[in-house]
Amino acid sequence: MNNKNKRELLLKILRQNIEEGMGEKEREESPVSSYSVLQGDKVIKFAEQFIKDKGRFVYCENEKDFINKLQSLIQYRKWENILSFSENLHLYLKHIGVETTLHNPNAIVGISLCHAMIANVGSFMVTSQQGIGSNVNKLPSIFIIVAHTSQIYSNYKEALQPLLNNLPSHITTLKSSEALSQSVVEFYLYLIDE
Numbered sequence: 032m033n034n035k036n037k038r039e040l041l042l043k044i045l046r047q048n049i050e051e052g053m054g055e056k057e058r059e060e061s062p063v064s065s066y067s068v069l070q071g072d073k074v075i076k077f078a079e080q081f082i083k084d085k086g087r088f089v090y091c092e093n094e095k096d097f098i099n100k101l102q103s104l105i106q107y108r109k110w111e112n113i114l115s116f117s118e119n120l121h122l123y124l125k126h127i128g129v130e131t132t133l134h135n136p137n138a139i140v141g142i143s144l145c146h147a148m149i150a151n152v153g154s155f156m157v158t159s160q161q162g163i164g165s166n167v168n169k170l171p172s173i174f175i176i177v178a179h180t181s182q183i184y185s186n187y188k189e190a191l192q193p194l195l196n197n198l199p200s201h202i203t204t205l206k207s208s209e210a211l212s213q214s215v216v217e218f219y220l221y222l223i224d225e
Contacts (some may be wrong), residue, residue, distance in 0.1 A: 155178075
């Protein structure tokens with residue numbers, strides 16, 4: 032089986048896994064159900080692990096696609112009082128028309144950046160530089176991470192390498208299955224292709 036056929040097969044499996052967790056109306060109207068061909072084995076490996084751990088994977092072809100899909104989901108679900116975990120993310124989201132707050136302990140929806148994604152285990156590495164810091168135990172019930180394909184590393188050693196010159200005060204790893212067994216009910220990843 033050539034690489035193109037392998038990717039198509041994997042994408043079919045990913046679509047089926049995501050669609051199994053959605054109701055019929057949600058499947059028809061949700062931006063989560065639209066996909067394109069993913070590039071790179073690390074991306075596919077990470078996506079497969081993330082979905083296996085019950086995460087909701089949203090592939091975005093570019094920044095414009097990300098903006099459209101995020102805004103569509105927020106409007107569809109009628110989310111308000113969205114918590115942003117960092118000032119930079121808050122300003123960026125405000126610029127694209129998504130209102131967030133920086134301080135709301137009662138927020139139901141939270142959105143964050145991450146330092147890295149680890150392909151071989153499907154986990155995220157978050158640091159105090161992304162604003163989460165030690166708050167990883169206080170996540171809202173709906174948690175969204177926004178990341179780029181360039182942030183996917185094969186393993187933890189590769190992901191830690193860029194941090195060696197400027198160590199953050201907190202470094203934490205997070206798996207969707209662990210977050211979902213705690214306070215998180217829905218865990219989304221918006222992955223933007225670069």
